[in-house]
Amino acid sequence: MGRLILLNKPYGVLCQFSDERTGPPRPTLADYVDQPGVYPAGRLDLDSEGLLLLTDDGRLQARIADPRFKTPKTYLVQVEGDPDDAPLAALRRGVQLKDGMTLPAEVERIDDPALWPRDPPVRFRKSVPDCWLRLTIREGRNRQVRRMTAAVGLPTLRLVRWRIGDWTIDDIAPGTWREAPAILRQGR
Numbered sequence: 569m570g571r572l573i574l575l576n577k578p579y580g581v582l583c584q585f586s587d588e589r590t591g592p593p594r595p596t597l598a599d600y601v602d603q604p605g606v607y608p609a610g611r612l613d614l615d616s617e618g619l620l621l622l623t624d625d626g627r628l629q630a631r632i633a634d635p636r637f638k639t640p641k642t643y644l645v646q647v648e649g650d651p652d653d654a655p656l657a658a659l660r661r662g663v664q665l666k667d668g669m670t671l672p673a674e675v676e677r678i679d680d681p682a683l684w685p686r687d688p689p690v691r692f693r694k695s696v697p698d699c700w701l702r703l704t705i706r707e708g709r710n711r712q713v714r715r716m717t718a719a720v721g722l723p724t725l726r727l728v729r730w731r732i733g734d735w736t737i738d739d740i741a742p743g744t745w746r747e748a749p750a751i752l753r754q755g756r
Contacts, residue, residue, distance in 0.1 A: 570623050570624045570628055571606060572625075572748050573601060573748070574737065574747075575740075576617075576619065577600075577612050577618060577619075577742075578600075578687075578742045579686050579687065579688075580615070580687075581594075581600065582595065582597070583613070583620060584608070585597045585598045601622060603622075605624045606624050607623065608621070609628065613714075617726075617728045617729070617742065618737055619730060619731065619735065622745075635708055638706035638707065640704050640731070641708065642702060642729070643727055644678070644681050644700060645702075645717060645726070646698055647700075647701060647717050647724055648698050649699070650698075651722055659716060663715075665709070665712075665719060667709060670705070670709070670716060671706055671707050675702065675703045675704075676701065678700050678702045680700055684741070684742050701717075703716075735748055
């Protein structure tokens with residue numbers, strides 16, 4: 569059984585251990601995780617925050633990241649707009665994107681979650697309402713949640729991955745990590 573690390577990845581951190589681009593260096597996983605031999609199981613965009621799983625077990629990494637296993641991933645999503653039932657129903661049916669139809673998502677409107685402040689803060693406009701959604705998907709296309717919410721007229725302002733399968737960042741501060749049992753149950 570391999571190691572499994574749950575990291576609460578901060579906004580603006582690359583989901584890799586080095587920054588190959590020229591120019592000013594950007595923060596990477598190496599700035600937060602000093603454990604040799606672990607690698608991300610999946611990705612989280614530079615402008616997204618939250619749960620990132622790292623493991624030294626290639627089979628576990630594939631099981632978590634491979635879309636055919638349909639591991640549920642739950643996000644807290646701040647969107648621009650004040651949606652009625654129609655856009656949420658569209659997300660529940662699946663959304664047509666340029667790379668095809670998504671699987672149906674589980675989605676509900678939620679009260680503003682008690683999250684850490686983001687640095688830099690999300691832009692705030694008095695004239696444009698926003699709200700929070702809890703959204704669960706079972707695939708992992710590039711920038712999928714952002715593209716799905718945009719497709720139904722709800723641009724994403726802030727995206728925090730809260731859960732992957734049974735693992736969560738509950739009680740893990742941004743930029744910190746803890747080790748967890750590397751057991752992946754079927755379904756949820």
